[in-house]
Amino acid sequence: xxxxxxxxxxxxxxxxxxxxxxxxxxxxxxxxxxxxxxxxxxxxxxxxxxxxxxxxxxxxxxxxxxxxxxxxxxxxxxxxxxxxxx
Amino acid sequence: xxxxxxxxxxxxxxxxxxxxxxxxxxxxxxxxxxxxxxxxxxxxxxxxxxxxxxxxxxxxxxxxxxxxxxxxxxxxxxxxxxxxxxxxxxxxxxxxxxxxxxxxxxxxxxxxxxxxxxxxxxxxxxxxxxxxxxxxxxxxxxxxxxxxxxxxxxxxxxxxxxxxxxxxxxxxxxxxxxxxxxxxxxxxxxxxxxxxxxxxxxxxxxxxxxxxxxxxxxxxxxxxxxxxxxxxxxxxxxxxxxxxxxxxxxxxxxxxxxxxxxxxxxxxxxxxxxxxxxxxxxxxxxxxxxxxxxxxxxxxxxxxxxxxxxxxxxxxxxxxxxxxxxxxxxxxxxxxxxxxxxxxxxxxxxxxxxxxxxxxxxxxxxxxxxxxxxxxxxxxxxxxxxxxxxxxxxxxxxxxxxxxxxxxxxxxxxxxxxxxxxxxxxxxxxxxxxxxxxxxxxxxxxxxxxxxxxxxxxxxxxxxxxxxxxxxxxxxxxxxxxxxxxxxxxxxxxxxxxxxxxxxxxxxxxxxxxxxxxxxxxxxxxxxxxxxxxxxxxxxxxxxxxxxx
Numbered sequence: 001x002x003x004x005x006x007x008x009x010x011x012x013x014x015x016x017x018x019x020x021x022x023x024x025x026x027x028x029x030x031x032x033x034x035x036x037x038x039x040x041x042x043x044x045x046x047x048x049x050x051x052x053x054x055x056x057x058x059x060x061x062x063x064x065x066x067x068x069x070x071x072x073x074x075x076x077x078x079x080x081x082x083x084x085x086x
Numbered sequence: 087x088x089x090x091x092x093x094x095x096x097x098x099x100x101x102x103x104x105x106x107x108x109x110x111x112x113x114x115x116x117x118x119x120x121x122x123x124x125x126x127x128x129x130x131x132x133x134x135x136x137x138x139x140x141x142x143x144x145x146x147x148x149x150x151x152x153x154x155x156x157x158x159x160x161x162x163x164x165x166x167x168x169x170x171x172x173x174x175x176x177x178x179x180x181x182x183x184x185x186x187x188x189x190x191x192x193x194x195x196x197x198x199x200x201x202x203x204x205x206x207x208x209x210x211x212x213x214x215x216x217x218x219x220x221x222x223x224x225x226x227x228x229x230x231x232x233x234x235x236x237x238x239x240x241x242x243x244x245x246x247x248x249x250x251x252x253x254x255x256x257x258x259x260x261x262x263x264x265x266x267x268x269x270x271x272x273x274x275x276x277x278x279x280x281x282x283x284x285x286x287x288x289x290x291x292x293x294x295x296x297x298x299x300x301x302x303x304x305x306x307x308x309x310x311x312x313x314x315x316x317x318x319x320x321x322x323x324x325x326x327x328x329x330x331x332x333x334x335x336x337x338x339x340x341x342x343x344x345x346x347x348x349x350x351x352x353x354x355x356x357x358x359x360x361x362x363x364x365x366x367x368x369x370x371x372x373x374x375x376x377x378x379x380x381x382x383x384x385x386x387x388x389x390x391x392x393x394x395x396x397x398x399x400x401x402x403x404x405x406x407x408x409x410x411x412x413x414x415x416x417x418x419x420x421x422x423x424x425x426x427x428x429x430x431x432x433x434x435x436x437x438x439x440x441x442x443x444x445x446x447x448x449x450x451x452x453x454x455x456x457x458x459x460x461x462x463x464x465x466x467x468x469x470x471x472x473x474x475x476x477x478x479x480x481x482x483x484x485x486x487x488x489x490x491x492x493x494x495x496x497x498x499x500x501x502x503x504x505x506x507x508x509x510x511x512x513x514x515x516x517x518x519x520x521x522x523x524x525x526x527x528x529x530x531x532x533x534x535x536x537x538x539x540x541x542x543x544x545x546x547x548x549x550x551x552x553x554x555x556x557x558x559x560x561x562x563x564x565x566x567x568x569x570x571x572x573x574x575x576x577x578x579x580x581x582x583x584x585x586x587x588x589x590x591x592x593x594x595x596x597x598x599x600x601x602x603x604x605x606x607x608x609x610x611x612x613x614x615x616x617x618x619x620x621x622x623x624x625x626x627x628x629x630x631x632x633x634x635x
Contacts, residue, residue, distance in 0.1 A: 011451075020180045040568070047188070050218070052184075055222025057223075057227055059456075
């Protein structure tokens with residue numbers, strides 16, 4: 001398992017549209033289980049509803065962890081997605 | 087507003103916890119679970135939904151329903167074509183992604199497997215998934231729950247669910263709770279005949295049930311036909327919630343903060359509306375010769391509060407001016423807002439709180455550093471002093487507005503103060519701006535244990551205090567208010583917090599600044615809790631700032 005921390009930078013947070021894009025991105029990494037955790041909760045990031053229910057607003061620190069498949073590649077992709085979110 | 091009726095115990099996860107597993111449920115479709123559906127509640131027989139129709143024949147002539155699986159495919163098709171369309175395709179693509187979340191389908195199918203009708207299963211899954219959103223502290227993101235509801239509404243429509251309400255229920259109201267309300271009423275023999283004939287008024291007048299719930303979310307109350315119930319009792323929630331507003335809009339009394347564990351189905355219970363509590367708070371406060379203020383977070387709030395007869399605004403939160411934008415609001419822009427606020431308040435006190443951000447309340451363009459423990463980090467005045475340009479502009483705008491409105495005297499409040507030094511620094515900043523223009527009262531929020539313990543020294547520096555009991559409770563009890571595991575500790579009426587309130591009042595009233603000391607109010611949620619009013623008045627608070635009036 002690999003993991004990394006990042007902060008949600010998008011001013012409006014991770015709302016529905018980017019969350020959908022993130023789910024699609026994660027689905028493209030077959031065999032990888034991606035989890036996103038806040039201080040409060042950890043969810044399977046392939047679940048759109050779980051992801052949205054985290055309420056990831058601007059400034060929230062999250063930990064991304066990936067298990068299985070192309071772990072590092074998936075981790076980098078998810079992190080870069082979250083960090084470049086506008 | 088006091089009403090009584092038989093208790094109807096309600097729970098959002100009505101599948102496994104259905105209080106009436108064998109009771110009649112309006113149902114006409116085939117309840118066969120989707121092949122391969124997970125059956126987590128394996129103790130329950132998925133083949134026996136326990137439905138009977140004879141007592142609810144108004145449901146028997148529903149339009150033919152399709153199975154959940156077919157409904158799902160239909161909605162999937164609908165959303166797919168919308169997502170590929172031109173208008174709002176982003177939104178529908180997101181809705182499609184939500185629909186495709188395996189969690190949604192699994193939740194519905196598990197409910198069906200546990201014996202619910204398809205329609206009930208969809209409702210229960212909706213409630214369950216919506217509940218996941220209830221703890222989000224960002225209003226915008228929490229509002230995504232509406233998207234979730236929208237998807238479930240499509241599923242219900244596809245199931246024919248929208249049609250399965252009896253004529254007495256408003257079109258579009260979902261049936262799950264409404265049907266149970268009928269059942270509950272049926273338990274009272276008087277109602278049974280009315281249900282047969284579909285003449286709901288007989289049910290209603292016979293004995294309307296009282297919904298008893300641990301907590302109701304807005305999505306839950308949307309499922310209740312409010313015309314067929316007498317009232318609502320909740321353990322959790324507050325009289326300022328949307329649920330409360332909706333209930334009141336329908337004239338339904340709703341009571342919060344009641345331990346419901348001792349209430350059994352069918353018990354005759356009495357609902358005493360919590361808002362009556364709020365108006366009785368105002369009455370008690372005024373008859374004790376103290377002031378009734380209201381908290382405001384926008385110009386509209388101020389207008390509503392003054393129109394409702396508030397004696398003033400106990401805290402005008404200014405964060406809204408800074409949120410949802412790309413740059414800081416200019417002095418001119420702020421000035422116009424403060425001017426409007428002062429004009430509405432006229433001769434009534436207006437306490438403007440300086441920007442209270444940092445920690446969990448982020449403003450993107452201010453480049454706030456990441457913190458491991460934001461509640462103990464750079465927030466409130468700490469942030470303001472670290473970015474003096476913020477407070478300088480804001481203080482300047484308040485002074486400008488005060489000059490614009492002759493005779494006005496806005497009171498300025500510093501948030502999150504821990505030390506006398508912080509107050510002095512803001513004061514210095516303020517004096518530079520003020521020059522000789524105007525002398526405006528400067529006070530502080532008391533919301534850290536440090537401020538309570540050093541309240542005497544602070545009282546010598548300030549013109550007023552206002553107790554922010556939400557944060558104060560959290561800090562004194564060292565219990566995160568959002569963490570339900572320590573929810574019992576987060577009690578603003580615990581002896582330690584009450585002692586802190588008393589210490590603060592005593593320090594304020596013995597301030598050397600005036601013979602009678604400086605005024606001290608409270609603007610935390612505790613002020614709106616009728617159970618605390620007697621204590622707060624006895625403690626000597628000069629004003630209670632309520633969530634609304």
